[in-house]
Amino acid sequence: MTADGRNDPTGHQSSGPATPETGVGELSDPDVLGHAAPSVDIAGGEDEMAMLGQWKLMWIRFKRHRLAMVGVVLVAFFYFLAIFAEFLSPQSPHDYNRHYPYAPPQRLHLFLRDGDQLRFRPHVYGYTSTVDPASFRRTFAIDDDQIIPVRLLPQGPEYRMWNLIPMSRRLFGPVEPGAPMFLLGADRLGRDLLTRIVYGARVSMTIGLVGVAFSLIIGIIMGGISGYFGGVADNIIQRTIEFLQSIPQIPLWMGLAAAIPQGTDPLLVYFLITVILSVLGWTGLARVVRGRFYSLKTEDFVIAARVDGCSSLRIIMRHMVPSFLSHIIATVTLAVPTMIIAETSLSFLGLGLRPPVVSWGVLLQAAQSVQVIANFPWLLLPGLGVFFAVLGFNFLGDGLRDAADPYATG
Amino acid sequence: MPDNNLLTVDELKTYFFTDEGVVKAVDGLTLEVPRGRTLGVVGESGSGKSVGARSLMQLVDPPGRIVEGSIMLNRADGSTVDISSLDPRGPAIRAIRGDEIAMIFQEPMSSLSPVHTVGDQIGEMIELHWGYTKAQARDRVLELLQQVEMPKARGVIDSYTFELSGGMRQRAMIAMGLACDPSLLIADEPTTALDVTTQAVILDLIRRLQESFGMSVLFITHALGVIAELADHVAVMYLGSVVEQGSVMDVFHRPQHPYTRSLLRSIPSLGLEKKRRLEAIRGMVPHPFNRPGGCPFHNRCPEFMPGVCDQLVPPLEHLDAGRTVRCLLHSDVDEVRARQEEQAAAEREAAAGEAAAQRSVGKRGGESR
Amino acid sequence: MTSESQQPQQPEATGPNGNRKPLLSVRNLKMHFPVVKGLMRRTVGYTKAVDDVSFDVYPGETYGLVGESGCGKTSIGRCITRILEPTAGTILYDQGDGRPVDIANLRNRDMRPYRSELRMIFQDPFSSLNPRLPVLEIIGEVLKVNGIADGAELEARVRDMLRKVGLRAEYLRRYPHAFSGGERQRIGVARALASNPKLVVCDEAVSALDVSIQAQTINLLQDLQDEFDLTYVFVAHDLSVVEHISDRIGVMYVGKLVETGTVDDVFSRPRHPYTEALLSAVPKADPALRDAGKRIRLPGEVADPSDPPPGCYFHPRCAYAKERCRTEEPQMREIAPGHSAKCHFAHELDLKGVVAAETASR
Structure with missing residues (x-):
């Protein structure tokens, strides 16, 4: 009635006859029925809305987040480059002239x-x-x-x-x-630098994903144990996390990366680097998971599931995990750019990936001296790749985080 | 007549402009707060009673704002100010808040600071409004704590709010409200979070303080029992407007609005015939986006008149003994219909004229609010 | 487990239902929560949320448990539904086959057959429904996990249940966000009743609802009780509601049951000073009663359940307290048939009930 034709997600029509009793059907309660009341008619739009599950509601909220949509486009663009690098680049990355x-x-x-x-x-x-x-x-x-x-x-x-x-x-x-x-x-x-940037996207964009996947697995297991069982296990895991988080990141990475012998197979190096990045990466995720478990454990609907007679496994998988999955996805999305930056930094310092592997960090290694930058500034272009990819992930993650709980406000 | 009233609210409208649409939280609030008396405002959730109270102090947060109406405050110096016209962040309203109008809330912890002692918090208000020194303010705080019958006031003045029990926190909150000798104390469900025995004690306290300070109290609650215990006058709210106002005896013993009647019949009351079936009001409180047209109560009303209540907006009718009611049962329906049709026609004409004007200026419509 | 022997704690003689055997027989129930402090999580004491409580609930009746926040009434409800594992005591549940089961001492796994018979309605209609599941799955969960119904049969039962609580059967694919508070509570009621339970614990089931919705829900609960021959344990702080819905009640103070009996007895002639104070504090919805009768206002604060005072827990706030109350803890005694109180002077005191005040003013 007052929506002025704006998009009203609850589906109430702004015009037309007022529909009394939002959603209340004809109540069979004799007190509630009674006399010729204005008939209950529910707008079709509302019906649809009422039957939307959490993912659809999240999508509706997410779509309204403009920056997040920019993020989606950026991230999708870079993954498109990464997937079809061979076809999209004009040369092979190792062709030299x-x-x-x-x-x-x-x-x-x-x-x-x-x-x-x-x-x-x-x-x-x-x-x-x-x-x-x-x-x-x-x-x-x-x-x-x-x-x-x-x-x-x-x-x-x-x-x-x-x-x-x-x-x-x-x-x-x-x-x-x-x-x-x-x-x-x-x-x-x-x-050709264009070719190499396109190929670099392949390594740089996936190393974040793989690294986060490792972190996620460790994080969910550790956080889950910590949060659901509590007690001694929780104590040990929390102290471990605190210990790991108090080690300065860059020196730790450098130390671990330096331990990879020269001449190791590039694929193995790639794998080892992701492991190194995950060593610290899981701690944050574990804390998020633990926090969610803790707060959900005492939530009424989880207790209701216990009263229903659900087993622990069913309670966790059916009633708890879906409730924080969206939050985890958002957190993970925000963790990817950190991984990308970490890989870039390590490779730039010569401790991460090494040629002939092509990643943005490896490419930036060529732009280490002021002289080179002054004479051949285009060598910094892979940095733009990092910049836009990280920005895209941050926008995307931000939007996901805002949409993660579609029940927070009406 | 208005001189007897400390505060006169006329057709106040506070709307919230959200992404989902406009929520008319307060839609035509008309209230009279008599001097030195207690006005109880009762309503269910969504009736707009809290937003209404906040509007009286210009404390509505965006996206909400007052769109229409007046709030006339008769000040101690004889002047009158319209609060609704003041800038919500300006110095004029800040001088009124806490000094002339004070407010206490349901949850003291959310309005008291956990990092300052009780004495510092209350003292600061006094220093700010009255220009007292620290020592003077401390004396005043102690006096206030004794007035609210705070147990061990001398110890409490230096303690933090989390060290106090629920009842003591509410006392501290009340002491803070009284700090600058306000002429109006707005109490928004101050006893709802308390246990029944503590509630009884706090209600007694508020009643005693109201008498000894001679201030007016605007007491907001959903509990009819609390109103019956405390208020001199009652305003019953439903969906953003006051449907009935009058003295507490009149409203409870001779309710004129079907909503008030239904409400009184639907509550279980101690000592009444046991197992009497409660007479529930049918349906649910409508969603704020889905307010029924006509009388907002028509779709739940046991005395619904088809073709009347769902079409006409009931005007405010004055009955005897200073009572008002907003119900078409008490109006001359034909007259109301004629008036509202006339008004609607005038509005349509104005809208059409405006639209035409807009079209002639250029095609830049669409942004109507 | 000290008082395994069933002694003094006598049940309240015969119930109101003649010589029927109780459906639920709670004896010496204790629920103590450890108070942990510090890095090493050492237990420094216990909060005695429920301390040595005994009462009976008869089939088909509504037993009201009243008291102020922190008195342990909610914990009792949660022990009965085994959300909590009681520290000590027994809860005998008799399905009528003459072989009562002690729910308090069942292992979680062995509790499962009784899950569909002992159900619960929660206070908060918002947090008690999983927002991520449609109504069908929320209500149907208990049928599914206990192997009562599945597939089309489950859906039919849920539809039927929805209709019974006054909602449209077509709503079963909707998610909770599409409903108002009152409707959500109806869904909560449907969930509790879907498995044809014997006993339902209503934990402040109407406290969070608006006045007009509260009445509907109370009526609904009463109708369903008649229809399904249900037994309710009604936990609430609102005495007016408890009086309206209960047959018998128990009044709790700091983890202890201080008085129990039929509603009429307890409300018209309370035998414990705390009950009297509680009744006196309830606001009456009639301004004419404002100054009628004596007002009792309790001084001080509720005792800390982890550090209760000696003797009778209520003595520091009790207007009638004598020396004996400070040192000796009173025992639950039957004062009149079916009416017991935990007060040394229950016989002597002439306490004011609620009907007396009411009739005085009329």
Whole structure:
């Protein structure tokens, strides 16, 4: 009636006849019936709302959170890059071109002037290089005369998608395989930075997830024991958490990472790094889980389940876990960016992942000196990847946290 | 006539503008708080009694605000001020709060600070409003604690609120309310969280203090029994408006509004015929987004008149002995209908005119509130 | 387990229902909670929430338990439904087959067959329903876990139950958030009654409800009691409600039962000074009674159940206390048939009940 046509999630129509008795049906109670009352009619919209479970209610609330939707788009974008890295990048991450070390970024031009006409002919311009005789430094300049045509789905060298499917076309690239196209510039060995950032997303975005998954497993088990059983177990686990949390993070990680021998298989290093990150990561989650268990244990509806005769397992799985699952998901989402930053920091310091693995941290290692940054600023671009990924996760997690309890307010 | 009243509230409306829509928490509150007497406000949850009380001190938090009506306070110096027109954060209202109008709440712990001693908290108010020194304020606090019959007042003045029992906390809260000798004390369910024996003691105390301080008390509660024990006048609220107001004897013994009648019949009372079946009011209190049109009580009313109560908004009718009631049983239905139809027509015309004006200015409608 | 021998603590002779055997027979029930302090979680004492309480509940009656917050009435309800494991004492539950079971000393696992017979209605209609489950599963849980019904049969029973509590059967796929407080409490009632229980503990079942909804719910509870031949243990602090709904009541003070008997006896002629004070403190919904009768106002505060005073726990606040009350703890004694009190002077004192005050003013 007063909603002014605004979106009213309770589904009450703002116009039309007033509907008395929200949701109360015809009560069979003789006191309550009685005489010709205005008939009880419930708007269809309300019925729908009434039957929505927690996930749908959460989704409704989540959708209203604008920043969270921005977060969803960012995170989805980066995972899309990570999943289809081979296809989306114009080259292979290890293709190098010794003619173009530190080649600066090119601009992609879509139209080519052909006499009087503009024709749709995507292209980039090539480089001319000059070598300074004194310092032997090679400097590049964009050369308008060299036109390198670019197209969608060009034929190139063969590669295997996900190491399985043999393919030869990528999303876009120079028509002529091997022609210099460095949209975001090249690194010291003339490798395409765009390609490497896309591949880097694969490692950097998954290491957070895997690390959090480890943390989550340990955290739920430890927190669950702590919260449901309490007593001595709780005491020991809590003291352990306090002990672990009082160790300074970076030195601990550095120490553990330094213990990984040189020349270890890159895949194993990747795995070990996630384990190292989880060593501390689980503590926070365990506390969240424990807190939820504690507060839920005395909640009336959990006691009601005991009166119903439910077993401990059923109480935990059916009545308690669903009540905090959404909170856990939100917490986990907020833990992922910490992991991404941690991996980046470790790799940047040379203690985490090492080349030939490509991650954003590894890429940033190339931008360690002021001189490099001053001369080749595009090497900092992987940092933007970290920035937007972390931002996206934080927005997303924030929205999830706000939506996690759809019953908090009406 | 208004001179006998300390506070006159007229057609006060406090709405909450939420994402889900507008909640009309208080919708046409008309009240008269007589000087030196106790006005009991009784209502169920959702009746707007608490929001109404907070509105009287401009204590409504966003997204709520007073949208209409007046709150005329007759001050000690003979002047009159309309509280509803004051800036909720301005110095004028702050001078009134705590000094001329004080408020005590249901849960003392949420309004008393846990990190300051009882003496410091109450003393600070006195220093602030009356410009007392610390020592003067302390003397006054001690005097107040003795007035509220605080056991071991000398010890309590230096203790923290969590060290006190529920009853003692409520006494401390009352002492704080009385600190600046207010002309009106608003008590919002101050005994609801207390046990029945403690409640009885606190009610006695409030009654005694009201007499000795000569102040007015606005006592808000859902318990009819408490009202019957304490109040001189009663206002019964339902869905944001006062449906009936009058002296406590009149309202309890000769209720005029069907809601009051039903309410009185629905409560079990000590010592009445046992096992008499309670006469319950049917249905539920409507959801705030779903207020019925016409009389807000019509869909639960045992004396519902089809075609009348669901169409017309009952106007405030004055009965004898200063009683008011908002029920179409007491109105001239034809006259009310004529008046409201006229008004509706006028509004439609105005709206149409406005819409036309908007259209002519440019297509920038839609943002109507 | 000290008083295993069933002695003095006599049951209240015969119940109001002639010589019927009690459905529930609580004897010397104790519920002590350890008070733990410090890092090492050492037990420094016990809060005696329930201390040596005995009473009987007869089939088909409503036994009211009244008292102020912290008196242990809720703990008794929770011992009967075995949410709490009593420290000592017995709770004999007799289904009528002549072989009573001691619920107080059953292991949790062995308690399961009785879960569907001993049920509970909670105070808070909001926190007692799992917001993440639809009504069907909330009400049906007890049928499912106890193997009473499943699938279509379960749904039919839940529909039936919803109708019985005055809600539409179609509501069974709705979630609790779609209901108001009064409706939620009806769902709570349906959950408690779905398994055809013998005994229902109503723990402040109407206290959180609005005045108008309270009356509906009380009526509903009474109708269902008649229909299903239920026995209620009605735990509440509101004496008017307890008087209205109960047949017999027990008055509690600091973990002890101080008086028990039929409602009429206890309310019209209380035998314990605490009962008298309690009755006197209840606000009467009639302004004409305001100054009628003597008002008793208790001085001081309720005793701390972890550190109660010696002798009679009530003596520091009792207007009639004598030297004996300070040193010797009174025993529960039958003062009149079916009416017992725990006071040394229960025979001598002439205490004021509620009907007396009422008739005086009329």
